[in-house]
Amino acid sequence: MKNKAICFIGLDGSGKSTSVDYAYDTLKARGVKVKKVRAAYVIKVMSFFIKLGKKLVLKKDSDPYSGDYKTYLENMRKQSEKKGIYRIFTMMTTLEFKCQIFFSITLNRLFGYTLLIDRYIYDNAVTYAANLGKDTDFLRQTIEKKWKRAPKPDLIIYIKTDVETCLSRKDDIPDPLYLTLREPLYGEIANMYNATIISGDIEKEQMLSQVITAIDNI
Secondary structure, three states, X not given: OOXXXXXXXXXXXXXHHHHHHHHHHHHHHOOOOEEEEXXXXXXXXXXXXXXXXXXXXXXXXXXXXXXXXXXXHHHHHHHHHHOOHHXXXXXXXHHHHHHHHHHHXXXXXXXXXXXXXXXXXXXXXXXXXXXXXXXXHHHHHHHHHHOOOOOXXXXXXEEEOOHHHHHHHOOOOOOHHHHHHHHHHHHHHHHHOOOEEEEOOOOHHHHHHHHHHHHHOO
């Protein structure tokens, strides 16, 4: 296996990171030149400006992890309709992620790495759709227009895990609604892009075995 890109998507607490770590250890032991990459929502280059923009757009309700999550969603959706500062804010976040994709994915593939990607453009589309209350058409347009030049993975693995199970594994979810909004959107992404669906509710060893089988099949 050389120069492949395997993308893992799913809810927080679904088992993505566990799957990525196991796949990494397995491929590394086989002698594969492999690297783990986290490719979404880690603001680095434009951190100051993005945080400032978010505060200008949402005022005091700029953090989904503090305060009332429903209020955060309401303000986000209201501001998105006004355009203005919100449009500048989204342009900055898009530029940030494009930089990350180039350095984390494009360059590493050129250097011959097989990449295990924990979150990617699909998670970005799901987050925007969940925050703005959008539908399947929005998901498709975000991926095929906004991210049309992003490198496409050779395999998408969707770790499909029940919301209640995810909540029991994570203690930093701002509100159950955070996951409930995202669950059907991930299902739509999986259907649209022919993802391999693996249950995160089964025994861990069985789940990880299915992950490796899926990777071996590409």
